[in-house]
Structure formats: C-alpha cells, structure tokens
Amino acid sequence: MITDKLRSYGAARRQVMPDVEHRSHKGLNNRAENSHVPLRKRERIMQGFRSPGALQRFVSIFSALRNLFVxxxxxxxxxxxxxxxxxxxxxxxxxxxxxxxxxxxxxxxxxxxxxxxx
Structure with a gap:
C-alpha cells in the first residue's frame, strides 16, 4: 500500500491489514493522486451550475473579466x-x-x- 506522509495511515493499516507492506514517501503517491485530478477539477468547476452549457457561458465571460478586475x-x-x-x-x-x-x-x-x- 502506498500513501502520502499522513501518520494515521500507519495505525489504520496495522489494525485493518497487518500483513500488507506500507510504503509512505512523498513522491510515491503522485501517480495515484494525479489520476484523480481531472475528476476533482470537473467536480469543483461544475459546483453551482445546473448544466455544462451554463458553465460554458459563465467561463467564456469570466475569463475576460478576471483580467480586468484582478x-x-x-x-x-x-x-x-x-x-x-x-x-x-x-x-x-x-x-x-x-x-x-x-x-x-x-x-x-x-x-x-x-x-x-x-
């Protein structure tokens, strides 16, 4: 099992799966985490919009306005x-x-x- 550096994973693994090897390193978990990025990004973007069309209308205007206000x-x-x-x-x-x-x-x-x- 490969996880990030959160210490509580070790305690949970010892209790639930004591025979499984646990590798905890900063870079080992990147592949698993990065595979979830597109899904998480879409979830975050779609939050508050009823349809992809409404989102697209908002984004097409917002990107131009952001340059004005920021x-x-x-x-x-x-x-x-x-x-x-x-x-x-x-x-x-x-x-x-x-x-x-x-x-x-x-x-x-x-x-x-x-x-x-x-």
Missing part, C-alpha cells in the same frame, strides 16, 4: 489594489450602461492616501 502582481499594496478595483468597476459600469444593463450601482469615488489615513 490587479497585476506588481501592485501589491492595499491602496494600489483598491484603486485598481475602483477603476475596473468604473470601466465595467460604463460598459454595462452602454449595453443596457443599468442594475449595477457602484461607488466610483477615488480614494487618496490622505483619505486612507483618516
């Missing part, structure tokens, strides 16, 4: 991230208004460092 890695401070998201929401609001969807209501106040300090 700040670049170079902007790591909270203020820069906040300002980036405010700008992204302003752009999103402008696009949503053009397309006729006026349900989105977002505050686009620009925060300065003085505002953040007080």
């Amino acid at each position: 700040p670049p890695r170079s902007k790591r401070c909270a203020l820069a991230t906040h300002l980036h998201r405010l700008q992204a929401m302003a752009e999103w609001k402008a696009v949503a208004m053009v397309s006729g969807h006026q349900r989105l209501q977002v505050s686009t106040r620009v925060w300065t460092q003085r505002d953040m300090a007080s």
Whole structure:
C-alpha cells in the first residue's frame, strides 16, 4: 500500500491489514493522486451550475473579466489594489450602461492616501 506522509495511515493499516507492506514517501503517491485530478477539477468547476452549457457561458465571460478586475502582481499594496478595483468597476459600469444593463450601482469615488489615513 502506498500513501502520502499522513501518520494515521500507519495505525489504520496495522489494525485493518497487518500483513500488507506500507510504503509512505512523498513522491510515491503522485501517480495515484494525479489520476484523480481531472475528476476533482470537473467536480469543483461544475459546483453551482445546473448544466455544462451554463458553465460554458459563465467561463467564456469570466475569463475576460478576471483580467480586468484582478490587479497585476506588481501592485501589491492595499491602496494600489483598491484603486485598481475602483477603476475596473468604473470601466465595467460604463460598459454595462452602454449595453443596457443599468442594475449595477457602484461607488466610483477615488480614494487618496490622505483619505486612507483618516
């Protein structure tokens, strides 16, 4: 039996299958774990969607929007991230208004460092 490094596996094996050899090593379990990845990935992705078509519609839009809303890695401070998201929401609001969807209501106040300090 090949498992990862979890110590409780040894105790369970001694109780249930005492004659079976137990090999516990960091790299030995990779093949078994990796064979489950596509199934686990699909389970995680499909969670909350009723059909694969609904998922596909969401993913086709989400991938483009993620690039707009997620700040670049170079902007790591909270203020820069906040300002980036405010700008992204302003752009999103402008696009949503053009397309006729006026349900989105977002505050686009620009925060300065003085505002953040007080």
